[in-house]
Amino acid sequence: MEKHYDSKQAEAKWYPIWEKNGYFHQEPGVGEPYSVVIPPPNVTGILHMGHALNQTIQDILVRWRRMQGKNTLWLPGTDHAGIATQNVVEKALRKEGKRRQDLGREAFVDRVWEWKKQYGGTIVHQQRMLGNSTDWQRERFTFDEGCSRAVAKVFTQLYDEGLVYKGNYIVNWCPRCGTALANDEVEHEASHSHLWYVRYPVVGSEKGCAGEPYKDYVMVATTRPETLPGDTAVAVNPKDERYAHLIGKTVILPLTGREIPVIADDYVEKEFGTGIVKITPAHDPNDFLVGKRHNLEEINIMNDDGTMNNLAGAKYEGMDRFKCREVLVADLEEGGFLDHIEDYENQVGHCYRCHETVESRLSKQWFVKMKPLAEPAIEAVKNGSVRFVPERWSKIYFNWMENIQDWCISRQLWWGHRIPAYYFGENIVVAETAEAALEKAKAIDPNITAEDLKQDEDVLDTWFSSWLWPFSTLGWPEKTADLAYYYPTADLVTAQDIIFFWVARMMMAGIHFMGKPPFKNIVIHGIVRDAQGRKMSKSLGNSLDPLELIEQYSADALRFSIALITSLDCDTKVNKEKFEIGRNFATKIWNAARFLESKIADAAPAITGPLTSDEKHILLATDKACKKINSLLEQYRIQDSALAVYDFFWSQICDWYVEYVKDAPDKARAVAILVDVFKKALCLLHPYMPFVTEEVAHQLGFLKEGETIMLSSFPLGYSEEEKAAWGLDEATYDFVNSKREAITALRALRAEYKVPPSTFVKVTLASDDGRIRAEEESLKKAMRAESIEFAPAGQDFAMPSKITSFATVYLSLEGLVDKAAESKRIAGELAKLAGFIKASEAKLSNENFVAHAPEAIVAEAKRKLEENKEKVAQLEKLAKLFA
């Protein structure tokens, strides 16, 4: 093996082999299925730390399950991401000086497809760099033919069931671009504005004197006086005692003379303005909702280009909205309705493209009725057939599902699944295909031809295809073998921020269309943040680029570090240094393998004969590690499992057993054991660090060409027969741990008394455990002892000592020691011990403690107390020596 591990070479070599040999692919049918669908990244996306985290967790689970022998499918794919993708292509067009309208719909959509062919593979390529074991033969796209068929079928079915309907909705509208904007396309900016205080006379009130023309009025504060002609109510808070008497009364809308009601709604803030709000349902999203609740008329007073229409009143018709504001305010003042004006700073939405002030506009949109879909989805989590991990996320899920609103699914875009609704005259037909629509239309009017049918111009929300992902990707609506075998999927791994958008909706779609929830476990992990705790984002420039990290530290390093620092319970702060852990670990594995390589020729063909305690210990430690790691992964405790495998490899194998092998009494057997343990360790490590484990397994000759560690079985530990044959038992395991304590104690003594490791020392061990004498040779080596004296426990020697749970270790000092410094140190130790002793004596004299605490706890406390007392005795003796 080379002295240095070349991660790049290994990664470049193994991934294509895995993919080409079809190790990521399995056919449905045989064995127990384990399937996962990837949260599809946007096709426009590039790999960021969030993906790296999300996909590392999935790949660990998937590789582990595959090694367990499950029939495993991890299905990859991308999302067509309506707005994002359309924007990217429009931006490119703008560089050519064109708008999408110049191309026309069909040509534009062709152009986007072209873009997708050329650039859409970026993230898919980058995912391979991570080592994802996704089945690329089954890669899908939310806008491919099959997924599109599923979308059309779902829309049609929901329409037929009465769960899809068309209704009014407020959208963000850019009057200059003439298009609707999604919420994230609206940029909010603070702007200097005013609050206009306007008097709305109560019906029946009389004219007063000058300056206060009506005696009885309500005062309304508004930032949008020009929308006044569209008001259909005035609202107060139901708990607002000041205005309780007004509720149910009628007021006169200034300038129009129209009478509108005073209503009560929680939406109104008592403290803001006057506590009275004008309600303009057609021109404000909140007012729209209030209007829905109170059945108010929606009066649209504006044209699409931002000018006023005839409903605004003859005088204002045709006027630009801002011009209208000036004129209308002047008219209010003239009519005595304007009380006063205050300066006010508010957030105003602007079009992200042309920076025009965005208008809220009433429009017809398609909706899905969510309540009937939500109920069974709530039930599925309540009754435990679907489980959130960690469990607390179910609270958030319930909170949203129980207050669910209808879902507006139409979008005024060109890139996306066009709504399969067709219009002719006053009629609407909804069908999966244009042909089917024509059939349905002919049933209504036999003379209808294809040309008479006009398809809806809008497309569906991107999530309308994503919510079908777990079954549309498996072939639905066809009855495929994949669908029958791999649905429902096992685990869904995703971040908390799309529980509503995606997870909840998949639950509803899966139950509604497949009759079963789409997955059994929903694993929610945190979000990756930077060192300051900020969300990583392009605009902040604080993102770590996973590809750069792979370049610098290797994919294995990235994966392992992510696994180690990832907590399912909270967000993860990362900085570059964290990835050194993974890099160093890969190096450690490589170097340990090199050591083994140099000894492997000495290995005995089998592990036979009476094993030493150290050999028994490593075999049992391996057994324990296998069981622990399996169990932790079963519980989705990725971080703990990574720590366990790290600790097992580094502390158990490298720090202790490899050192033991160097001086083992029966080298052939010791190496044979190391080989066996190493094989298991590589398998345990493989889900976390696929490349280095594959490379090492081949370098060491554990696998032949054409074989892969990917398909080795994940170790479960040793069988009872093996354990019996080797004489593995807990007592020996504990004994070796105790022995190590003694070795550590001796090292500490050396450090304290500044005895260099190269110096051979005289050691005395006081213990009543007979097994210790049998270990003399190995102890001498481990302690670098010139000689070891054995003495019964409790015997005192005037030498520096450390007490362990198993023996008292004495170090004979032949050199000189700084007596004053030692006296001081001992005094410090004694003070500390006195505190412990006092505390534990108090505890043990407490009858309640002795009565209630478990026996083992009490016994341990007693033992500890005795030990501390003994330590004090030793130290006092030593203090005299140094006095």
Add this chain to the structure above:
RNA sequence: GGGCUAUUAGCUCAGUUGGUUAGAGCGCUUCCUUGACAUGGAAGAGGUCAGUGGUUCGAAUCCACUAUAGCCCACCA
């Protein structure tokens, strides 16, 4: 405003149903390079577990309040 969460060593975080003298990694201090590995080894310093009160024989752990921070949703006419 509604919902949720966090606060433990200088830093990032563990701490599984309440129970030994609260742990890990990084960083820091001291020592150690003739071969598996200095991307290493050995030893060590460092915490009144945010605060206050309560439940309990016993609280980092359970409850209440306070302070601070963060997330999601809704956002002020």
